[in-house]
Amino acid sequence: MELTVSYRVVRLTELMTHEFGQVEGDIERLTERALSSAIPHGMSFSRFMDKLKSGELALLTDTPSKPVMFRNGMSKSWSLSTEGQEALSPEAKNAFLSRVKISRGAVSRAASSQSRAAYAPSIEETYVPEPIKPDISDAPPQLNYEYCFEIACSEDTFKKSVGCAFQLGKTKQEAMIGRWQTEPTEHGTKYIAHTAFDESKKLFAKVADSSMGINVPDGVQVKPIGSGVVEEAFIPVVPSVQLGERLGLPTEGYYYHFHNGRLVQEYKLLGEGKWAFYATCSTHERLNDEQGYNRLQNAILVYWKLAGQDVENQSLVYLEQQITREELDNLNDDWLAQHGIKLNISELLAAPKQSIVKRPVANSAETIKSDKETALPPLPPCTYSCIANTHYDYSDIFIAETQFKTINSDRLFGKELPVTNLATITTASRATDYGKAALLAIPAKSAVTNLGILSTNTANTIGTWSISGEALAGFARMGGFLVAALWPSPLGDGTLEGNSDISTNDTTTMRVRFNMYTDENGKQQVVGIKTGEGSPYGDLVAKRQAVQQGQNFVAELDSGITITWTPDGSTDVLTPDTVLPENDQLDVHNIWVRPIEEHEQEIGTVLYPEEDLAEYIVTFPADAGLSPLYLVFNKRSAGITKVKPLEVGTYGDLAPRSKKDGMDIDHIPSQAALRRALESALGQTLTKDQERELINSAAAIAIPQEVHRKCSETYGGRNQANKQQVDAGDLEAAVNSNFDAIKGCLKNEGYTEQELENARVQLHEINTKNGWY
Numbered sequence: 001m002e003l004t005v006s007y008r009v010v011r012l013t014e015l016m017t018h019e020f021g022q023v024e025g026d027i028e029r030l031t032e033r034a035l036s037s038a039i040p041h042g043m044s045f046s047r048f049m050d051k052l053k054s055g056e057l058a059l060l061t062d063t064p065s066k067p068v069m070f071r072n073g074m075s076k077s078w079s080l081s082t083e084g085q086e087a088l089s090p091e092a093k094n095a096f097l098s099r100v101k102i103s104r105g106a107v108s109r110a111a112s113s114q115s116r117a118a119y120a121p122s123i124e125e126t127y128v129p130e131p132i133k134p135d136i137s138d139a140p141p142q143l144n145y146e147y148c149f150e151i152a153c154s155e156d157t158f159k160k161s162v163g164c165a166f167q168l169g170k171t172k173q174e175a176m177i178g179r180w181q182t183e184p185t186e187h188g189t190k191y192i193a194h195t196a197f198d199e200s201k202k203l204f205a206k207v208a209d210s211s212m213g214i215n216v217p218d219g220v221q222v223k224p225i226g227s228g229v230v231e232e233a234f235i236p237v238v239p240s241v242q243l244g245e246r247l248g249l250p251t252e253g254y255y256y257h258f259h260n261g262r263l264v265q266e267y268k269l270l271g272e273g274k275w276a277f278y279a280t281c282s283t284h285e286r287l288n289d290e291q292g293y294n295r296l297q298n299a300i301l302v303y304w305k306l307a308g309q310d311v312e313n314q315s316l317v318y319l320e321q322q323i324t325r326e327e328l329d330n331l332n333d334d335w336l337a338q339h340g341i342k343l344n345i346s347e348l349l350a351a352p353k354q355s356i357v358k359r360p361v362a363n364s365a366e367t368i369k370s371d372k373e374t375a376l377p378p379l380p381p382c383t384y385s386c387i388a389n390t391h392y393d394y395s396d397i398f399i400a401e402t403q404f405k406t407i408n409s410d411r412l413f414g415k416e417l418p419v420t421n422l423a424t425i426t427t428a429s430r431a432t433d434y435g436k437a438a439l440l441a442i443p444a445k446s447a448v449t450n451l452g453i454l455s456t457n458t459a460n461t462i463g464t465w466s467i468s469g470e471a472l473a474g475f476a477r478m479g480g481f482l483v484a485a486l487w488p489s490p491l492g493d494g495t496l497e498g499n500s501d502i503s504t505n506d507t508t509t510m511r512v513r514f515n516m517y518t519d520e521n522g523k524q525q526v527v528g529i530k531t532g533e534g535s536p537y538g539d540l541v542a543k544r545q546a547v548q549q550g551q552n553f554v555a556e557l558d559s560g561i562t563i564t565w566t567p568d569g570s571t572d573v574l575t576p577d578t579v580l581p582e583n584d585q586l587d588v589h590n591i592w593v594r595p596i597e598e599h600e601q602e603i604g605t606v607l608y609p610e611e612d613l614a615e616y617i618v619t620f621p622a623d624a625g626l627s628p629l630y631l632v633f634n635k636r637s638a639g640i641t642k643v644k645p646l647e648v649g650t651y652g653d654l655a656p657r658s659k660k661d662g663m664d665i666d667h668i669p670s671q672a673a674l675r676r677a678l679e680s681a682l683g684q685t686l687t688k689d690q691e692r693e694l695i696n697s698a699a700a701i702a703i704p705q706e707v708h709r710k711c712s713e714t715y716g717g718r719n720q721a722n723k724q725q726v727d728a729g730d731l732e733a734a735v736n737s738n739f740d741a742i743k744g745c746l747k748n749e750g751y752t753e754q755e756l757e758n759a760r761v762q763l764h765e766i767n768t769k770n771g772w773y
Contacts, residue, residue, distance in 0.1 A: 005061055007038040009048075012058050012095055013175040017078075020100070024059045025084030026066035027052050035059075041163045042207035042295035055092030068096060141174075141196035145222040149203065150233040152188040152304060152349060157414035161299035162236050164212055168193055168220075169202035177201075187349055188416065190230060195222050203232060205301070207293035212279055213257070213265035214301050233304035235348050238417050240390075241318055241404065242381045242424045244433025244512075244593070245488070247390055248404030249275040249412075254289070255422075256317040256340070257300055261331050266323070267300065273397070275405045289322055298413050304345055314343045318422040340422045341383055351384040351418035374432045374457050374589065377407075385419045387412070400430045431528045431591035432457040434512050435488040435630075439526065439586050440465055451483060455588045458487075464566040482583060484514045484526050484591075486630040507540040507652055508617050509692065512593050514632040515613060524583055528593030540655050541630070543617045548624060555618045563618075567626060643702045646746070646755060648762035652696030664708035665700045666742070668763050669734035670719055673727035674698055677772070680728065699735075699766035701759055703742060704749060711745035714738060732773040735763055 007024070015023070024030075032045040038059065039048045051057040058068075068084040071077070078100045085093055147168060151158050168177040173196075180191040195201070200219035205212045216232055223229045239255050240247040251274055255267040266282035268289050269275065281292040303311035317323075317340030327335065336342065357378035375393040379385065387410050394408040404425065431437045436458040440451040451465035465483075488510070513529045546553040546565070553565045592599075614633050620626040643658040643665075654665045667674070674694055679686055686694065709715055714723065727734035739760050746756055767773065 007035055007059055007061050009038045009057050009059055012055055012099055015058050015099055019060055020069045020078050021067055022060040022062060022064060023068040024061050024064040025068040025087060027059060028087050040208055041165060042293055053087060053089050053092060055095035143194040143196050144225060145195045145198055146192055146225045147195060147220060147222045148190055148192050148228060148230045150185055150188060150190050150230045152235040153414060153416040155182050155189050157416050158236060161414055162297055162301050163295045164205045164207050167204045167206055169204055171199055171201060173197045173199060198222060207295045210293055231308040232306055234301050235304045236299040236301050236417055237348060238299050238413050238419045239316060239318060239422050240419055242421050243399050243404055244429045245376050245380055245435055246392060246399060246433055247381050247407055247421055248399045250318060251275050251403045251405055253318060253320045254322055255300060256323060257302060258315045259303060260313050299417055302343060310345045316340050316343060316420060316422055341420060347384045348418045352386045352416050354386045354389055356388045381421050383421050387415055387419060390419050400433055429593045431593060432589055435486050437588040438485045439588055440483045440485060441583050454583055454586050457588050466564045467561060482524055482633060484632045487627050488630055506543055508543055510541050513615060516634050523585055526591050527599050528591050529596050530593060541615050541617050543619060546618050546620050548621055553620055557614060557616060645702055646751060646759050647702045648759050651698050651700040654700055654702055658702060662705055663702045664705045666703055666708050666712060667698050667700050668738045669727050669731050670714040671695055672719055672724040673734055676724050676728035677731060697770060699763045707742055707745045711742045713741040735767060
């Protein structure tokens with residue numbers, strides 16, 4: 001059995017006297033494998049050997065085969081051994097001798113040592129013993145102080161995910177200190193170094209000899225030994241982005257860490273399908289994305305505490321391309337929020353300790369065959385999460401043919417690390433990325449009203465479906481009744497289950513909606529439409545409450561249509577002979593989600609107007625334990641009352657009724673002014689749910705698009721921060737000012753003075769009712 005020898009390395013300037021005899025000189029015979037535990041992170045084997053030979057570093061072991069130094073038993077002095085110094089350069093030999101002199105040891109070279117005659121006193125001389133003095137020639141300075149910092153994970157996880165080393169910088173009184181003792185803490189690991197002098201020091205994070213950007217900006221203070229005070233701390237975080245209802249790991253692009261409006265560190269992803277990244281040479285003053293450190297990371301180290309205070313004003317950003325000089329010189333909160341997140345320390349620390357959500361277990365007796373695993377995580381994506389609630393079963397390496405790595409294992413990174421959601425990616429995704437999806441249809445040549453499954457991405461049974469109503473015969477004549485169903489994960493910026501407006505409002509927001517069309521071959525097709533800011537396709541969907549009747553849930557829809565769903569019922573799966581020819585190629589895995597313009601450009605036709613589609617969010621009684629359901633089918637008359645020009649109401653009422661009618665729904669006063677006023681009153685930033693409720697309940701007016709865009713004083717870039725601030729300070733005056741700005745243009749459109757003033761009165765009434773003034 002081969003004996004395993006343990007090695008460690010120290011800088012020669014830190015070599016203690018009691019370690020002189022542990023310095024290994026037989027370094028030429030050692031292999032990279034034998035020294036793997038001693039080589040500093042990020043340093044190559046050849047560079048490590050050069051540093052040993054030059055005397056910059058010393059290799060220590062309890063049993064050196066060729067010690068560099070030996071101690072004379074008589075004189076107690078240290079010398080260089082003949083065989084131990086063979087591999088050392090002349091500079092290294094001088095460095096070791098200098099180190100011996102500093103320790104006040106008597107020095108002599110072994111190669112040139114001369115024998116000396118021992119002094120023999122005369123027998124007549126009287127021996128008078130000298131007072132005993134302690135031998136302090138080899139004693140290091142007394143270590144009376146300590147410095148502690150903390151990292152919010154285990155030592156092993158930190159080495160694997162980040163891998164830099166911390167050092168206390170050299171001072172006039174003391175050499176650089178890089179040895180740390182460790183202790184477990186509530187959140188991770190405390191690192192402790194002992195020092196001899198009560199002085200301010202600099203804390204550096206290094207890879208080999210290169211300092212990273214995450215250094216502590218100001219000096220750190222040592223404390224008396226045993227104090228245990230931690231005033232600086234760090235958190236390693238895993239960066240990710242959102243695609244549909246999953247988080248994924250970018251393989252191309254850049255991450256950026258900012259603090260107080262300055263760049264701390266730029267990281268570049270490896271590319272070629274690899275999600276690891278490295279710190280670059282970029283600084284705030286000079287951009288250079290060359291690899292700056294010989295170390296790959298899968299987590300970013302961010303500040304937790306500085307000088308004993310939790311760190312604020314810290315952001316992480318993901319960009320597909322390197323940041324430009326102009327962007328870096330003009331950083332502001334809006335840009336940082338658009339491309340990343342502002343870090344919340346308490347939420348970062350809480351994320352790894354989240355309660356782990358139990359994952360449903362499929363009933364093998366009631367399953368529907370699915371070609372691929374495209375499952376969703378047990379919780380919808382949020383800003384901070386843990387790996388246990390983030391990973392999901394997914395057959396492919398990348399999400400929906402993108403270059404974003406799936407988080408399809410709970411072993412991709414340490415369970416102690418918080419996962420951060422930096423941005424929502426707008427590249428094409430699939431309906432199955434947004435939830436459990438299904439396509440259902442009436443069987444061909446059948447008089448039954450039960451719907452059968454054409455395609456689904458869930459292995460669990462989805463129950464029995466049926467439709468009824470006077471419209472059924474008409475649907476049959478049109479070639480069958482096709483329903484696209486989606487059990488969404490999040491809607492808008494939160495989950496349906498958690499949305500405060502889902503039980504009170506008549507509409508709710510969807511970040512993806514379905515549309516249907518018939519292609520040139522007469523085949524029915526289903527596409528997903530991205531909604532949200534900048535999209536001409538609205539994001540508000542009507543809501544219907546299902547009523548429980550025994551084991552069934554019944555929802556009354558428009559046009560006399562009723563849908564009955566039995567969640568525990570058996571699911572009819574359509575066979576080739578029961579699928580209508582126009583539906584035989586439908587597959588939920590091929591429903592692409594894109595902006596509507598991209599779909600129309602690709603298929604060469606205008607998609608069905610939204611008024612030809614029936615869309616509903618169907619909710620269920622709270623005690624049923626059922627997730628809300630999104631349903632879409634084609635209809636020819638929905639009975640929806642179109643919005644009228646100059647109609648006044650809440651935005652949530654008007655927006656769903658204004659579809660491709662040439663109207664804009666204009667908030668008066670502006671959303672920005674209302675948000676500023678409410679945040680000032682509350683003394684805090686609004687949550688996304690609060691902001692959504694604010695927008696939907698606010699007063700608005702339907703006006704021609706051209707009037708809105710040409711004449712409104714708050715449209716687009718005209719609504720600058722100073723204007724928002726003025727309007728927020730007097731919302732009643734803001735209503736009059738905003739309305740006066742468009743009034744003249746509306747008169748030119750033919751509206752009378754009486755009509756316009758009536759609209760003004762109604763705007764004031766809604767704002768007064770909402771409690772703004």
